[in-house]
Amino acid sequence: MSLNLGKTAQQIEGFAHSLKGAQNDRSRRLSEAVDAMRRAAPEEVRAKQSGPAAQRRFLYAVAGEGLGASHPPKSAPGNFCVLSVDGSHIDVDRHMPAACALVNIGGCVLRYGDDPDAYLYNEPSLYSDDRLYLTEQTPEGATEIPIEGAILGLMRTVEEVKALAPLIRDKAPADAPTLALLDGSLILWALAGQGYPELVRTEIIQRGLTPALDALREMSRRRVLALAAYVSLPRSREAANALRLHLCEFDSAECKRVCRPRRSPHSPCSMVNHLLDRELFEELLAPGQRSCLFSTNSSIVDEYGRGHRICFYYLHTGEEVARVEMPEWVALDKALLSLTHTLILDQTRRGMGYPVAISEAHEQAVIGGGDRRTFRELVDRSLVRRGMSISGSEKSRSKRMAWV
Amino acid sequence: MGPAQGRIGEVVEASSRRCAVQCYRLYESPPLGALARVGDPPVYALITEVSTEALDPGRPVIARGEDAATVEEVYRSNPQLDKLLCTRLRCLIVGHLRDGAPVAGLPPLPPKIHSFAHPCPADEAEALVSSPDFARLLLNSDLPSPDEVIVACLRLAGRQAADGQGLLHRAGNALARELSDQVPRLNAILRRLT
């Protein structure tokens, strides 16, 4: 049946009206919050963030300096290299005659300076049969978890990070400062609070991400190599929550009792309600500047291993405020930290507001609609050629046709 | 390391009448009117259009040089362009090898996709270009401006041939027979050959 547009429109009107009121309140609070950020002295912030009083029900960024600090970019080196890897996948489709998934990893290496060059590639890999499952044999018995949906997405992210080291080794000149860029967050948020079995966390982190990061850190010791992840339009509130913690006049127990994770009913904490980090830094940062360095206190990264705690800063690219994440071993090296800042800014300038390397890696990795259909047909055809039935489920058909 | 033996590129589209060749390197294409020897058994393809465009038809090319002083600078600061753009040749198939000799006319089969395209040796080009069938094929093709292509082709072949004047005469005669009822058109072509 068609949507009752009359009733819907009425409700939208009401919603828009209330939004307008909230908007006005929000603008006021934003400017107050920005002021508060600027006033937050580093010692006070640090003091509030240590000790048992720091235990809160919300995630907040751990700041090494004043919340409102800003840093201008350094000038870029003459010769440098930026590379990126991105991925795309076709998830397991139960309507297909056989269970399989496809992960396509695409990457690019861009060399700037005296000898500019570019290398683009992509590498698909099929997940089927045993590869479609995470398995573990424990004394208690065998465990088997299918790789699909969110887990496949996580596996893909791990594959992306894994792909960096060989790419750097083979295609990036060893004598040029190199920045390896990833699209999205280094923090595997999908693992948080999902109650995945231990096996999943082990496979994804201990056997996946951590070794990949180890390899990069190992390379970084022998050459100028920084790793960073670029989050465009970040919706995170960790810096805002850092301000909330800074402003909080209650003790930890009271806060835990009264405050909700997203919103606080109390003033002055409520000043931060609904504000995003990037909204704050749009006010605080001039184009080109980055914020102070934060580190996340997410429990997920606790499992990453030594030196791989994820740090981040916000960067005003001129077009937007993006979040740049990196492992601790990059963040703590002033030169590498500065390199990420400089080169990401350079990349966004070359890329009309978005890092070129990430765009190109994405273009290499992306599986378009046509390719998805072609993949399906390829699977069907291969099966038919071997005399197998390909009658898809009735559901698949009904989804594509509007029965009357 | 360049493509082997002066290879131009590869066939990416092919039919009996025409084919498209993608050049291995951006902007490294033979000129309009040049002949390519494509595949094995060889088919002769006349380059009727040289184009450079985004490799991915879904990605429009945008202006990037507002702050750059030169075009070269645009390419230097965007090294990926070399890989995202490609130079393509649209070719008319004009001849093939029959009994070991190049003859003008359509081959029994088009070249395979990914067949290599090489520059056509001067003596083979000469044999083709001065053939009456060559002129007829071109003039009767559905090219938007066959005369331009003919002029480009003959000028080029004339420069490369051992006896350029002789070649132009033979080719000119072949054209004249085809265009004997269109003197102004014939004249316009011939004028540009001298």
Place this chain on the structure above:
Amino acid sequence: MSVDGPLGEPLGMVVEGSLSRGVEVRLNPGVSVEEIQEGVYVTIKGERRLFFGMVTDVSLGSSDPRLAQSPPDVSDPFIARIVSGAVTYGALSVMPMLTMPPVLGDEEKPQPAKTVPAHFSITHRASQRDMEVVFGKEDSSRFYIGNPLDMEAQVCLNVEELVKRSTGVFGKSGTGKTFLTRLLLVGILQRDVASSLIFDMHNEYGWAGQDTDRNRQVQGLKQLFQSKVSVFSLDPESSIRRGSKMDFEVQVGYDEVEPADVELLRQTLNLSEVAAAAAYDLERKFGRKKWLQAFLGLAGRQEVYELANEIGVNTAALATLHNRLSQLKRYAFMKPRALDDSVKRILERLDQGVHVVLEFGRYGSNLSAYILVANLLTRRIHQRYVQRTEAAEGGSGAAPRPLVICIEEAHRFLNPNIASQTIFGDIARELRKYNVTLMVIDQRPSAIDSEVMSQIGTKVTCSLDDERDVDATLSGAQGRRELRSVLQKLDPKQQALVFGHAVPLPVVVRIREYGAGGSFQDLTRPKWQEGGYGPPTDEELDEQLKALD
């Protein structure tokens, strides 16, 4: 002209045509129309046979009708070269005249073309060999008369064929008719296929003639062939004065003149029909052989009037006749009775195979004398030929040797008014029944009776101006239209169109040099003939030197 034989330069290919109009040949690019003249011979290699034809027209064509409005940049030599041949082309109209079987046997001769070559047959310029096959090589029956235009090949006349029928030599004044006739006579002499009797009006054939174009003396037949030629003269004084070796002085007796001769003189003597007819009354009155002497013997007007009354003839007419015929008395060669029988002497010579040149001396300028003598002698000689031929047919005696009688100003004898009455008209019409044929030389062929013209076997025509003369000359010829255009474009000097029985097809020739470089040896001792007549003996040389003194 054999299919396997060497062909001449390729010119183009046949693109259309018909037997009546001839075929159209499109010239190959690179062959310029300017290199090909009308009248040139070509061979066309058809599918099954070889054709031999003549170019009758040369034209320019274009495949684009708009060419004239938007001409190409011909100032550019490259464009000019390419456009010519493909867009513009030269074309020839060719009249196929002969066909040959593909394999030429000795017996096979070119046949008149009765079809045309197929489309796209390649046309070549006729080669030397082609010409030889068609026109023959100079030999015992063929005489080299000249060269085709633009070629070195020889055109030969079949002299045997030539003398079997009458021959016409036409051309306006100054085109070299005499020259040509002399050459034809040489041909007849060389081949010895007939005797000839030449009424040499202007004393050009016997002894030295004048080449007026080159302003030099050319040798006459007597000089060249000596004992084979006998010079008779009506005017010994003139002959002696010119150093001509005269063999016999011709006298004509009044008794030899017949009324029919008077009839012939009507025009030149300006006689009315009645006056001319009166001669017959006179003959009745005075008797054969006597009437003229008697008539001319009348003294004074009164006697003539009386005679008129007596024989019942208009007085004025008879008076006029008397007056005009009295002119004859002024002719020194006219005698009441001839000392010797000239006809007999001439016949003797002719029978010996000797050719007789009758020089008219100063009487050459007197048309009446020429007509009278020529007619009178010819009538009597013909009479004898008729008798002898008939006798031979009856089984007694040999047929007389073929005779060619050569007359100038032929229309005087053969115009439509009198042709039916004169002996020349008879000879022309009889063909070779009595072994006598004519060689008529005239500048006004249109004035000759058309029936006579149609009986002329071979015509050798120099340039003619008058349309009527052209038409008269070409009447009855195949491909008249094309020949007409050829004829109209002949050079006024040294070119002639030859057609008829002695040549396999009409041909335009550059007349061969008569005594080229002052040497006449090629006339007396042609290459084909071993020995020939030999150089003059010492005695003959002495005589010649004497004559020149």
